[in-house]
Amino acid sequence: MNALISIRVGMSTPISSLPDCRRSARRSLLLDVVRPRSRMTLRVASPRSMKNELVHEIWLDPEPDGQLLPGLCLAGPMGDGFSALLNEGAVKAGEITGHSHFDVMTKYWKLQGWGEYPTEHRQDHEPYPDxxxxxxxxxxxxxAE
Structure with missing residues (x-):
């Protein structure tokens, strides 16, 4: 059983548009960062559940025509390049954890209703590096400190 620690910095707004993602994400949650640019909420699971399972953030990025484009990036500093490209008003809608690129993309495609994630690359199945x-x-x- 994972013990969750909640830390709130600033204000956060719950995203209700992806309820199934939010429920399943809580079961495997390592980190939940809700940050429309400057706001942040963190939930951290116990370290024994973290064996090379990385957290990926699902973002909804507003376009000038009002369309929300979904995006996926690694949580933390490895996702900073992606998050720097987000438009003002982008919101983090959820997160997915996984042990490999294929694992995460399979979950993401299922969440989006796009069918099975196809890949021709063997390296997509390799575990994330230590x-x-x-x-x-x-x-x-x-x-967490």
Missing amino acids: EWALIQRAFIDKF
């Missing part, structure tokens, strides 16, 4: 897990854990640990 170094990536260490980088993300260091980011998580900063907020």
Whole structure:
């Protein structure tokens, strides 16, 4: 059983548009960051559930025509390049955890209703590197102290 620690910084707004994602994400949650640019909410699970399972954030990015484009990136500093490209008003709608690119994309495609995630690349099935897990854990640990 994972013990969850909740930390709130600033204000957060719950995203109700993806209720199934939110419920399933809570079961495997390592980190939940809701940040429309500057607002942040963190929930951290116990370290024994974290064996190279990385957290990916699902973002909804508003376009000038009002359409919300979904995007997916790694949580923490490895996703900073992606989040820097988000338009003003972008919101984090949820998160997905996984042990490999294929694992995460399979969950993401299922959530979006796009069918099975296709890949021709064997490396997509390889577990995430230990170094990536260490980088993300260091980011998580900063907020758990």
